Amino acid sequence: MKLEVGCFLSYQCLEVSSITLSIHPLSSDQQFVNKCYLKTDQALDQEIHKDQFNNQIVRIIPNPGYLEIHFSAQVELTSSGILEGAYPEQIDPSLLPLEVLPFLWPSRYCQSDLLVNLAERITRGIQPGYATVIRVCDWIYENVEYCYGMTNEHTSAYEIVAQPIGVCRDFAHLGIALCRAISIPARFISGYANKLDPPDFHAYFEAFLGGRWHVFDPTRKAPLEGLVQIAVGQDATDVSFANLFGDIEMREMKVWCQQVENFSQQETRVR
Amino acid sequence: MKLEVGCFLSYQCLEVSSITLSIHPLSSDQQFVNKCYLKTDQALDQEIHKDQFNNQIVRIIPNPGYLEIHFSAQVELTSSGILEGAYPEQIDPSLLPLEVLPFLWPSRYCQSDLLVNLAERITRGIQPGYATVIRVCDWIYENVEYCYGMTNEHTSAYEIVAQPIGVCRDFAHLGIALCRAISIPARFISGYANKLDPPDFHAYFEAFLGGRWHVFDPTRKAPLEGLVQIAVGQDATDVSFANLFGDIEMREMKVWCQQVENFSQQETRVR
């Protein structure tokens, strides 16, 4: 599947401010990034950095005034991370690859250490592995209401259980916390999502089963086949699409992710 | 139904200590208390007090040393508070009797103000009134595990949702919090319970529907027909069977509640 993705962001900046952007999808065995454009209406240096999870971070230090950022990329999904064939099993935690262990620990918004009983109760009697994570996602979908404006940047998985209302970020946090609570490594993913309505950055999660990461989305808001991964992290703290430092405010945001027959020859633009 | 109820409590006391007991069932339109004995092996004054909810509190100021307390009562259940005939309806909160309002507010262990969305979600589509409270109880029974030793005296309804494991006290707190969250007054009840296994003080709750209080017990641990009410309160803080002040420790506790054909002529004793 070929997708043209991107975003338009504008900001009002005063003195001494900076933005770090996490909006670049990277090539992997699941997606090939054909072209990437990041342009600003001010002529600015772009400081590029790979973080501890290999995500690409770009920092811009704007001049005071109005700033527009245009980003677009052409991505071909080569393999979706979605299951085909046999169902992957849960790996005994004592034998997990060591680089996977950080995704087994609790994090700010995924207090898996406090949700062990709940996770065990939800998945009792389910075949360990893929079916367990599916059960977790179904439970979240059935028990948590998708609604904007009821949660904020402080809201954690623990609170979502009692609340129980939230947005994609909250759904992903709860899915991750419940998986980790039963010793399945899970990580937060930010991405572009085809057919997400209204268009926005999306958040979902991956669980480590049968030796690799698999995509799950308890919101059921967008088809798994159309997800373009931007960044991975322990939870939302690690993958915020934009971190603002100093006297700077967002004015406008548009995000798109659209399937195409063939990639356009020019940079894609807001539609 | 005739029941002989009681408890045996023993304590080790050092200097300057006191115990307040909330173990006396009182006569009401649901139960007639035929006889009541409270004896201690030390000759001690019993200071009797009716608290703000009309519960009977007895304070004993023991001498240093070992103390035994024997309590027994003969209770005839005249009407169980259990529904017969038509299902009572929820009363519009703007028209509730004013003396019922305190049982609509959140309390230490029943943070109804934080569980509004959850309560609404659980009871969505259910006929307001009796069926709603039954739905709340069923939800608790299906979603919370009954298990000793996982919760303590600090555990509140909010935590039980995420935990989700607890004892009768926790089940009652959650039932109360969910009812109040949807504007149904609810209060905590401590009592003796026939057929409770193992025998112990029991905790359940009442909801105010159709103009009177009705008994509910989400634990399903004892038949509603065999419940003898001791005390009512906003939550467990108000009805603790014994509060200890000073250098005093409980050594032993036995509780009983047994159906009889005819009341015995002597004081009932531990069986």
Next chain:
Amino acid sequence: MKLEVGCFLSYQCLEVSSITLSIHPLSSDQQFVNKCYLKTDQALDQEIHKDQFNNQIVRIIPNPGYLEIHFSAQVELTSSGILEGAYPEQIDPSLLPLEVLPFLWPSRYCQSDLLVNLAERITRGIQPGYATVIRVCDWIYENVEYCYGMTNEHTSAYEIVAQPIGVCRDFAHLGIALCRAISIPARFISGYANKLDPPDFHAYFEAFLGGRWHVFDPTRKAPLEGLVQIAVGQDATDVSFANLFGDIEMREMKVWCQQVENFSQQETRVR
């Protein structure tokens, strides 16, 4: 000291709604209430109720439309509850009057059971009794910022410690929680306050020392000598000046509390 106190409240009501008001000061050994007027622009019944703490609650069931409530009272403070002479001592909790015990337990917004270590640390080395409560109030005044808009009706004493910012209600909750944590009974008071700026309903607390209740106010926003008590409770849940049920919204509120040489012959009015 003679004070004319009162409030003006207006509401917009739709169908089936009611208001319970807790705005009447009552005569006690600390204050004599000379005259009391409660008038509404609609001709409405006033249902009067004494709650479990002996506060006076008035319920009004307004007709749909706009409603104005005028309340005024003339109050003479006969004894302020403020200390004169010797400093009262803490009473051993095993010997407290039984009617005082409910004010020793934790409540929704005063989780004294979670703040025992903090309370002990703050008051370590202080003479038990009056000096302890003064130390608690000083600690709150020094460590919590008085600021509107940072807390809401869900905010509890536990959160204020970490926050640490709040309004009079939050200050009172924290004072109460810390006192109870070291076995000093404490209760929430709503009242009118002379010289409070801007004028508003005020919240403070009382601690039980040396056999009676004493007034404390960690906010230092109004002189203790000019406080007119409306209602007492375990915390703010019990004494809300107005509880609204149904489709009803507050439009305006004015509160006053003014010292006078002589009481006016007519009903006092908004100034």
Next chain:
Amino acid sequence: MKLEVGCFLSYQCLEVSSITLSIHPLSSDQQFVNKCYLKTDQALDQEIHKDQFNNQIVRIIPNPGYLEIHFSAQVELTSSGILEGAYPEQIDPSLLPLEVLPFLWPSRYCQSDLLVNLAERITRGIQPGYATVIRVCDWIYENVEYCYGMTNEHTSAYEIVAQPIGVCRDFAHLGIALCRAISIPARFISGYANKLDPPDFHAYFEAFLGGRWHVFDPTRKAPLEGLVQIAVGQDATDVSFANLFGDIEMREMKVWCQQVENFSQQETRVR
């Protein structure tokens, strides 16, 4: 300063278990690791891994039965991370090195997002930079009691504020949370500590000031000059000295860190 450090750990293992150890100090510009021995009484493979923070993790998969682990290292502290000369300043967050940003975000046990007001209050009027962090450490030392057994592996900085009692791990979490709350990057450090009494693994933190990391320890339990760094992380979740998977229990633990004139020629042993 020359230090011989090490630990002795023993475990009882049943089937399918593993241990990941984070006990190896690594050479850096602050410490030179001369020799390192890790021996087990069973002949076992050691799987060595560098995690996302460049800590060295070793995994052992023991045979069922009893297992002893001996670890020792010779470390020369070449520069302590402690301040000499001018006091480093706080770097404007918009200009921080990008690899430092993860240590600005909240984490499981360091909810800096919830402690902004507290941190600002504590450091108000203090010169931004080194003096601010010293103020944070002083405040923790003065306001939190050092005591074993009152906190556990779930305890977070937010709870320590209200509690306020804990061990080195809790002190470090609170220091980190308060620094991040005022935009100073801070990270959790596990280490060996000379003169720590009783000997144990130690936890402290580093703050990023003036372009590099500086050591701080609000517990004041061990001299900063004798700290040997093992691992860094966002909080304790990242640097646990041993993670146990499966049926395995610790039986014994000894830790040492001793200053020597000259390194011994043989492996150092438990003293």
